[in-house]
Amino acid sequence: MEYQGSSDFVHLHSHTLYSMLDGVASPAQYAEACYKRKYQAMAITEHGHMASVPEAYAAFKQYGIKYIPGCEIYYNDFELKRQELLASGINVRSQEWRKENPELAGRIIRNRHLTVICKNKTGFENLLKLTTQAYETGLFGVSIKQYNRIWFEKLCEYREGLIILSGCLNGPVSHELRTKSIVNKAGDVIREISRKERLENAIANIKKFKEAFGEDYYIELQMPGVEGDMFVFQTSIMLAEHFKIKTVLANDSHYMERKDFQIQKIMMAIAQDVTVDSPDLFHTNSDEQYFKQRSELWSRYNGTEYSKGYTAREFELMCDHTLEIADKCENIEFDTDPKIPTIVDADNELRRLVASKLISLGLHKNELKYLIDGREVTYLDQAKIELNRFIEKGFASYFLITKNIIEYGKEQGWPFTARGSAGGSLICYLLNITSVDPLSWGLSFDRFLAPSRGGYMLNVKMTKGD
Ligand SMILES: [Zn+2]
Ligand SMILES: [Zn+2]
Numbered sequence: 001m002e003y004q005g006s007s008d009f010v011h012l013h014s015h016t017l018y019s020m021l022d023g024v025a026s027p028a029q030y031a032e033a034c035y036k037r038k039y040q041a042m043a044i045t046e047h048g049h050m051a052s053v054p055e056a057y058a059a060f061k062q063y064g065i066k067y068i069p070g071c072e073i074y075y076n077d078f079e080l081k082r083q084e085l086l087a088s089g090i091n092v093r094s095q096e097w098r099k100e101n102p103e104l105a106g107r108i109i110r111n112r113h114l115t116v117i118c119k120n121k122t123g124f125e126n127l128l129k130l131t132t133q134a135y136e137t138g139l140f141g142v143s144i145k146q147y148n149r150i151w152f153e154k155l156c157e158y159r160e161g162l163i164i165l166s167g168c169l170n171g172p173v174s175h176e177l178r179t180k181s182i183v184n185k186a187g188d189v190i191r192e193i194s195r196k197e198r199l200e201n202a203i204a205n206i207k208k209f210k211e212a213f214g215e216d217y218y219i220e221l222q223m224p225g226v227e228g229d230m231f232v233f234q235t236s237i238m239l240a241e242h243f244k245i246k247t248v249l250a251n252d253s254h255y256m257e258r259k260d261f262q263i264q265k266i267m268m269a270i271a272q273d274v275t276v277d278s279p280d281l282f283h284t285n286s287d288e289q290y291f292k293q294r295s296e297l298w299s300r301y302n303g304t305e306y307s308k309g310y311t312a313r314e315f316e317l318m319c320d321h322t323l324e325i326a327d328k329c330e331n332i333e334f335d336t337d338p339k340i341p342t343i344v345d346a347d348n349e350l351r352r353l354v355a356s357k358l359i360s361l362g363l364h365k366n367e368l369k370y371l372i373d374g375r376e377v378t379y380l381d382q383a384k385i386e387l388n389r390f391i392e393k394g395f396a397s398y399f400l401i402t403k404n405i406i407e408y409g410k411e412q413g414w415p416f417t418a419r420g421s422a423g424g425s426l427i428c429y430l431l432n433i434t435s436v437d438p439l440s441w442g443l444s445f446d447r448f449l450a451p452s453r454g455g456y457m458l459n460v461k462m463t464k465g466d
Pocket of ligand 1: 170
């Protein structure tokens with residue numbers, strides 16, 4: 001049956017390239033696709049951080065589409081317990097402790113995912129605080145990868161302005177519903193979990209969130225086509241109806257088109273340091289997480305196991321609720337001007353550093369002439385040209401800070417340097433920000449900072465190796 005319903009839909013759970021080797025599409029691609037489909041709004045929810053906000057904000061603003069910031073946070077109900085154990089000297093990573101406490105170890109170690117989106121500026125500021133503070137207090141991982149985890153009490157502390165969707169198949173509710181047994185690290189089943197217990201655990205979670213977030217808590221539904229998702233989908237609708245919580249359909253988009261699934265799989269393999277066909281590759285193995293339209297979601301729902309016992313009405317509601325949530329969210333305006341801390345007397349400090357470096361190079365070096373940007377210059381001439389231009393455009397503090405960052409990186413022994421057009425700046429070279437003498441190599445300074453350039457921010461690109 002051809003879908004006759006509305007084409008309106010708001011994607012509220014989506015990943016971009018910023019989701020660290022787990023997303024293929026750029027914010028600009030999503031924004032353009034939303035524009036073509038006449039969508040009103042979209043939320044971007046990276047894994048654990050909000051680094052895509054500036055780029056996504058600019059991309060959606062260009063098309064006049066409401067951009068809703070959000071995050072798929074790493075969530076763990078046992079994080080406080082872990083911190084308590086840590087304070088009493090217990091290392092939950094140790095083999096011995098894990099062996100003695102397999103069930104608790106599993107709960108402490110494995111993270112859940114929770115979709116959090118911002119209703120307004122307060123919500124945005126709260127989510128920034130949550131994700132940032134989690135790096136300081138909730139950072140945990142058993143492998144080399146560490147996750148900034150947030151727990152229920154912490155989330156509640158900053159709940160104002162936030163909307164919670166119950167999460168993907170790895171969300172606190174879904175996970176309880178589909179976990180049939182407790183397995184230890186070696187893969188041995190420690191105990192089976194009855195259907196009754198699974199339901200009770202899921203309900204306990206739902207009640208807790210409903211009580212804390214009220215009308216701003218929604219049951220998230222997804223149809224990725226992975227093991228157990230039909231049971232989760234069906235049971236979640238039933239629980240939502242029972243507890244009078246609205247459902248919301250999400251597609252957890254990771255890429256634009258179905259075929260891009262292959263790229264995402266390769267990225268996941270790179271992230272996990274295994275080959276694409278390795279049995280150890282952890283991946284959803286579903287090519288359904290592309291940027292779907294409402295009619296495509298309908299095709300996946302209609303006449304399949306997902307909709308067994310339900311009708312078109314449930315589908316329309318879970319789609320319409322995406323529009324309701326988007327309406328609840330304000331069009332947040334951001335001040336995108338760069339905020340560079342101002343260093344007292346930065347202009348003179350920059351002059352002093354450059355002068356002392358030139359003096360240390362000696363007179364013979366300063367007498368040599370080079371042809372740069374069509375001008376014949378000595379070190380001193382070029383340093384003056386650059387100093388005047390940096391100071392006139394108000395970048396002195398920026399250079400002093402950049403110098404500090406580079407010095408810190410080098411002290412730490414990181415393979416670390418600046419690259420790109422900053423290589424054309426003699427001052428960057430003299431301050432040890434770059435390591436190539438631009439005059440000896442005839443590199444253009446104007447390419448880095450042309451006199452005609454407006455006041456917009458300069459950037460020295462830096463790359464840190466592992
Ligand atoms: Zn997830
Ligand atoms: Zn996701």
